Amino acid sequence: MLDKYGRNINYLRISITDRCNLRCKYCMPDGCESVPHDDILRYEEFLRLARIFASLGVEHVRVTGGEPLVRAGAVDFVRALKAVPGIRKVSMTTNGTLLARYGEALAEAGLDSVNISLDSTDPELAREISGSDGVVDSVRESLALMRELGVPAKLNAVLLADTAASLVPLARFAEEGVPVRFIELMPMGVGRFERGLDPDAALGILRGVWPDLSPAGLCIGSGPAHYYVSGSLAAPIGFIDAVSHRFCASCNRVRLTSRGYLKPCLCFEAGADLRALLRSGADDAELERAIALCVFNKPRQHCFDEPQEITEAHLMSQIGG
Ligand code: SAM
Numbered sequence: 001m002l003d004k005y006g007r008n009i010n011y012l013r014i015s016i017t018d019r020c021n022l023r024c025k026y027c028m029p030d031g032c033e034s035v036p037h038d039d040i041l042r043y044e045e046f047l048r049l050a051r052i053f054a055s056l057g058v059e060h061v062r063v064t065g066g067e068p069l070v071r072a073g074a075v076d077f078v079r080a081l082k083a084v085p086g087i088r089k090v091s092m093t094t095n096g097t098l099l100a101r102y103g104e105a106l107a108e109a110g111l112d113s114v115n116i117s118l119d120s121t122d123p124e125l126a127r128e129i130s131g132s133d134g135v136v137d138s139v140r141e142s143l144a145l146m147r148e149l150g151v152p153a154k155l156n157a158v159l160l161a162d163t164a165a166s167l168v169p170l171a172r173f174a175e176e177g178v179p180v181r182f183i184e185l186m187p188m189g190v191g192r193f194e195r196g197l198d199p200d201a202a203l204g205i206l207r208g209v210w211p212d213l214s215p216a217g218l219c220i221g222s223g224p225a226h227y228y229v230s231g232s233l234a235a236p237i238g239f240i241d242a243v244s245h246r247f248c249a250s251c252n253r254v255r256l257t258s259r260g261y262l263k264p265c266l267c268f269e270a271g272a273d274l275r276a277l278l279r280s281g282a283d284d285a286e287l288e289r290a291i292a293l294c295v296f297n298k299p300r301q302h303c304f305d306e307p308q309e310i311t312e313a314h315l316m317s318q319i320g321g
Pocket residue numbers: 020026027064065066067068093094095115116117156157158183184185186187188190191192316317320321
């Protein structure tokens with residue numbers, strides 16, 4: 001599927017729920033309201049859309065949330081996505097807390113890879129950020145389990161002003177062969193009230209320990225991360241720095257929220273209400289047209305440098321990251 005700037009859109013993120021078992025302060029702090037169950041698409045509805053997206057050229061689907069593994073049936077959904085003709089890769093972004101329970105079933109269902117989020121290896125700081133105890137241990141255990149199961153895993157950490165001291169311990173996961181990516185805090189939802197850490201400053205901190213960290217022309221998966229390698233690290237360190245280093249020109253993705261709303265760009269509210277179409281009896285051709293039109297009109301670039309231009313007011317947990 002080409003947009004009007006000639007970008008090939010072949011990657012779809014599906015947020016299957018806006019609910020989560022954690023309360024990360026930059027994403028979904030305590031007190032956020034959940035979308036009513038009836039407003040959230042049923043798996044059959046997601047699958048119907050996934051088939052249409054695949055027929056239009058989407059090859060990679062990432063299942064996200066909220067926390068995708070809090071929704072019953074997530075494993076079967078992964079299995080069903082894997083069976084959709086044209087979808088070559090199904091991945092998941094998760095906080096890792098439920099992988100001990102579902103990891104084996106996900107591997108058996110054919111999950112191709114997983115991104116696990118953790119912002120600090122300091123248990124106290126991790127609790128302060130996520131609102132929950134035990135996340136560091138559960139992520140360590142999840143990474144070990146995914147390795148044992150042969151499912152490639154990466155670690156994602158949001159760069160926060162108060163996690164500067166956590167960068168090196170987080171990066172040490174790369175010594176064990178896990179690619180680690182640092183995500184620049186985006187001024188979306190409640191994220192706009194948090195203080196982030198500049199990615200260049202973060203790289204400087206890492207170079208204090210691994211001075212040979214140098215840019216690598218690596219591309220792992222469908223992501224926008226740019227990577228650095230060191231002779232002392234078994235895996236690369238990546239940065240996803242959408243705010244300070246715009247990568248919109250090579251953006252290949254669109255997002256489907258749990259409410260069935262198709263978002264062509266994170267920053268903007270404009271998109272297509274596929275749920276309304278689905279539930280008003282639209283046939284596949286109508287859905288196809290709505291998707292293709294929305295993708296065609298994907299904005300040229302985000303507006304993080306001018307936050308007053310951001311029209312998207314939903315939380316990241318409602319969009320899927
Ligand atoms: N619950 C899952 C998880 O935490 O991995 C999946 C959903 S979460 C919304 C997806 C990703 O978005 C996580 O890595 C999270 O850290 C990131 N995220 C949430 N809010 C963000 C923000 N304001 N800026 C940058 N990343 C954010």
